[in-house]
């Protein structure tokens with residue numbers, strides 16, 4: 001890295017603003033009036049309110065180039081190896097919308113991994129992209145999707161005709177890392193950029209034992225959910241542009257897409273947290289990440305020595321598309337321990353105060369942010385105290401195959417629709433994106449024919465404790481929104 005990463009220009013400017021004695025006659029309307037807003041003050045404290053600054057303020061993000069915000073963006077680009085970085089205050093979800101909106105200007109077709117996050121599907125719906133889906137490998141036993149192989153991407157690009165970009169997601173929710181370098185080679189050999197949703201890998205590249213990050217591996221656009229494992233506040237994220245041959249074309253398009261999707265009152269608190277998180281991971285990461293890695297090793301050893309649950313990392317590595325595993329996350333097979341992932345997660349939270357990231361029927365995912373060191377003993381004791389169900393772990397839910405594609409996402413999403421019962425929905429075309437959440441990977445897309453298997457999977461998911469399905473016409477999955485028949 002070529003810049004001084006001990007600096008936090010934007011956060012410093014916001015702090016200095018908050019420290020000034022100002023008569024505030026502007027937004028936000030609380031104006032740090034602690035008496036008038038005593039509940040707000042009680043909850044957030046003086047400093048948060050004082051630093052809650054509107055955009056376009058001289059000496060923060062406005063005025064002569066480079067403003068403190070410009071400097072902080074440049075530092076972030078330097079840290080992740082990007083040509084340019086945008087700070088996002090609406091999560092990686094906004095980054096995915098930005099990437100779709102920007103690249104749609106290059107043409108109508110795109111190759112997209114079928115197991116992308118629902119925000120990418122929203123991007124396809126908003127832009128009207130005609131997507132050719134490339135399918136990840138699926139672990140039928142555990143019901144989870146991994147990544148795509150370079151060969152699968154090659155085939156999808158050939159089938160698509162003339163796509164303008166290839167869109168993949170890595171690492172997966174379960175920590176499986178795909179071969180970004182080889183995927184980038186495939187995309188580039190067809191003269192198109194590779195977009196990587198690296199929401200779960202914002203910490204990659206900051207320690208030799210972590211996988212390298214996608215920008216440094218040759219990706220052209222990378223969406224990074226900094227708040228997930230790299231330490232910024234919830235909802236703050238970044239989009240990075242690589243240095244490759246497409247960057248001259250992509251940069252102005254991304255800039256326009258950013259402006260179209262940006263609130264005119266983007267949060268200074270979230271933005272400052274991105275600046276500070278970058279400083280911390282670059283300057284303290286070399287010392288703090290080894291402590292996190294030690295914690296993960298202790299957790300893995302404790303789990304292995306008890307023998308009840310097993311870490312699926314080695315199993316994931318048997319798939320062709322998986323070349324590495326994020327060491328900061330442990331995905332456990334809970335079925336081997338006689339309890340469903342959903343129930344394990346629920347009991348760990350309610351009875352033991354251990355809040356795990358996600359569960360599926362068969363798995364439980366524990367993750368630790370870069371630099372954090374949670375209580376390993378307490379976690380292991382809670383895991384091993386989980387009840388053993390006499391009936392095993394209940395009914396296994398098999399991930400349904402994607403339905404037959406009938407139209408592009410947008411045509412179904414904005415079509416004339418009707419709501420029908422689950423029984424009537426079989427064979428009809430979905431108008432909704434419906435996803436078991438987490439992980440939020442749509443099981444049903446707008447424009448896909450609804451199968452009985454998919455309905456059974458979605459209904460089975462919500463029947464589990466903690467099971468939740470997002471995006472359907474009714475929360476209990478008894479009704480579905482379908483494209484009206486002529």
Ligand SMILES: Cc1ncc(COP(=O)(O)O)c(C=O)c1O
Pocket residue numbers: 090091092093094096116117119169173197199200225235236237439440
């Ligand atoms: C792969 C992936 N991409 C994007 C997102 C959206 O991220 P955010 O919550 O920061 O908007 C998620 C959220 O879980 C995700 O799993």
